[in-house]
Amino acid sequence: VPGAGAALRPCSSRVAQDGINKPVIDRIIRVDHAGEYGANRIYAGQMAVLGRSSVGPVIQQMWNQEKNHLKRFNELMVAYRVRPTVLLPFWNVAGFVLGAGSALLGKKGAMACTVAVEESISEHYNNQIRTLIEEDPEKYKELLQVIKQFRDEEQEHHDTGLEHDAEATPAYSVLKTAIQLGCKAAIFLSERI
């Protein structure tokens, strides 16, 4: 904080895991945690509407994997002492509404939502993997492993959605673009606040 006049670093009292790039790791974990939390709520919304339909088991299985992802990020968040995003209550509601809303458009609508979201998330994880590799692949080995594994699983969800006729949804491209824009905004905000 140069504006304070003297060359004081007020946060020198906080000792993070030595040598890691705290701001970068903070952002990564915060936004990923928010993402998995949102994904959980989306699947919860979809299950609320389509739980008893034929795609119920498929959605349930994807939801279970997201629950594991969230659990893992909860652990990482505590380990790295990262602050969660303030917007969590908002993502709680917005995720559920998106899931339930897309499910009300029918099974294909729910799958379209899944495809859109999972595509956004995979791209986002790929960006993070690139960032971490640029920083120091050795230092962040564990985190890289986690993100790579999750990216692969999200990619699977994306493919599952396509298999279940996501593209046959009426207004598929409009729906997909809108959802992906929303995801980009969510990622932007969650990284910062």
Add this chain to the structure above:
Amino acid sequence: KMAAAGGLQRAGWRLWRARRAVVRCQQYPPLCALQASAALRAPSDEHKKEPWASSSQQHFDSPPAGHQPEQKPQGPHPSYTGQGGQESEDYESEEQLQHRILTAALEFVPEHGWTAEAIAEGAKTLGLSVAAAGLFHSDGSELILHFVSECNTKLSELLKNEQKLVQLGQAEKKPIDEFLRDAVEARLRMLIPYIEKWPQALSVLLLPRNIPSSLTLLTSMIDDIWHYAGDQSTDFNWYTRRAVLTAIYNTTELVMMQDSSPGFEDTWRFLENRVADAMTMSNTATQVQSTGEAVVQGLMGAAVTVSNAGTSRAVR
């Protein structure tokens, strides 16, 4: 890459300080040379305390009229960027020097307050010229922020050591309310030697210029306390808990300013009550939530029963 970036950063920092030295030049000509030389001290400069003191005395004693203050450097000094950012082992950075001056100044705060006088006295004990106080703002902001930062570091150390003892099995793990109470008390006790002048410090910390730094120091201290208390929340509770503890800390601090009881026992009793209130509130919140959930389930059950009754009547 990182070393070069660090070297450039330091060079840029020094250029910024040199420019600040020019601004001050216009206000305090006798301090000019001191400022400029401080800003321009090359990394390879081995001379520290004695020559610094003697050269500054020289500049201070010579008449301002005949004295040509050193102007701003012509550009980034080749010596620091040229050396690749490597510093000799016994090089004392500007930050370290300021740190030492401020630490020495704390001793004089009870007498002089958080002022340039205290800093000047501190500088004197280190064998530096009193003009060194010109390195800092006249309202004592840096001194106060330095003090707060030091207290927070001490608190962190204390909590870390306590945690180690618990992990080694040499101490009992405290219940949360006791832990929070003890941590806040330990931190507030660090103010006791300076308690007379602390209200002045609080008002300086609230100056708009200082708010970002003082807020950061406060939030990181509160986060530290919760971390060692074992907080592992990853939802909105993270914010709620820190907000509650910040409120407890701030109000207790204010009570302490007005407290004239022996050993500040009124303050500690106030603190105990506030922490107890917070625990009660959190228990109540949990109870309200489970009651709410139970009510919702009851209503759902009632709705299902009614609809079943309706369909069975329709069948009949």
